[in-house]
Amino acid sequence: AQTVTQSQPEMSVQEAETVTLSCTYDTSENNYYLFWYKQPPSRQMILVIRQEAYKQQNATENRFSVNFQKAAKSFSLKISDSQLGDTAMYFCAFANIRDDKIIFGKGTRLHILP
Amino acid sequence: DVKVTQSSRYLVKRTGEKVFLECVQDMDHENMFWYRQDPGLGLRLIYFSYDVKMKEKGDIPEGYSVSREKKERFSLILESASTNQTSMYLCASRDTGTVETQYFGPGTRLLVL
Numbered sequence: 001a002q003t004v005t006q007s008q009p010e011m012s013v014q015e016a017e018t019v020t021l022s023c024t025y026d027t028s029e030n031n032y033y034l035f036w037y038k039q040p041p042s043r044q045m046i047l048v049i050r051q052e053a054y055k056q057q058n059a060t061e062n063r064f065s066v067n068f069q070k071a072a073k074s075f076s077l078k079i080s081d082s083q084l085g086d087t088a089m090y091f092c093a094f095a096n097i098r099d100d101k102i103i104f105g106k107g108t109r110l111h112i113l114p
Numbered sequence: 115d116v117k118v119t120q121s122s123r124y125l126v127k128r129t130g131e132k133v134f135l136e137c138v139q140d141m142d143h144e145n146m147f148w149y150r151q152d153p154g155l156g157l158r159l160i161y162f163s164y165d166v167k168m169k170e171k172g173d174i175p176e177g178y179s180v181s182r183e184k185k186e187r188f189s190l191i192l193e194s195a196s197t198n199q200t201s202m203y204l205c206a207s208r209d210t211g212t213v214e215t216q217y218f219g220p221g222t223r224l225l226v227l
Contacts, residue, residue, distance in 0.1 A: 009154070033213060033214050035214075037218075043220070044218055044219070044220045044221075045204065045218040045221075046218070047215070047216075050214050052214075091156060091157065095213040095214070097213065100145075100211075100213050101159065101162075101213075102213065102216060104149075104156045104157040104158075105156055106154055106155060106156035107156050
């Protein structure tokens with residue numbers, strides 16, 4: 001069975017700093033997607049960034065980038081120049097292309113401090 | 115933009131009541147999902163549906179049922195609400211074969227007293 005582990009339940013950083021959220025996963029599959037979702041306080045969950053396992057290049061979306069280490073089954077999210085609006089719960093997630101289900105980690109609550 | 119809406123943001127019910135949570139999506143997606151979100155547990159899949167009148171159990175279906183009579187609407191039903199069903203419920207939808215683009219509703223926070 002696939003599992004997703006986020007080892008940091010909660011983190012706080014100062015505005016403008018860079019922060020890295022950790023995620024590891026376990027699977028025997030070769031083709032899959034990895035995601036980071038953001039859930040701001042009292043707001044809708046949105047997709048921040050996704051990575052296809054067959055792509056070696058790390059995905060980047062503006063200030064958000066990932067460090068995808070397939071052999072180590074690690075998928076960390078780096079937020080550069082953090083902003084107050086980045087305060088949210090962040091979920092790492094895995095999807096096996098074969099059966100189409102998304103498995104979520106338990107989340108990391110990130111606080112950006114002014 | 116895809117829009118997924120849920121009928122209530124907050125709901126308070128009594129133990130034993132029958133509760134309906136409604137979800138509607140406006141993008142003609144085949145696949146719809148119900149999750150519950152609890153602190154320290156993340157999101158857990160309750161039920162999902164790949165088509166009208168079709169349903170599949172997720173990881174924690176006990177105490178819940180679902181209904182999908184129309185493509186755009188997916189209802190979660192608590193036949194007899196219990197206090198351990200107090201939670202945040204999230205609906206999601208996506209097109210077939212597009213696991214990389216799943217859209218979520220705003221959530222319904224349910225309190226069962």
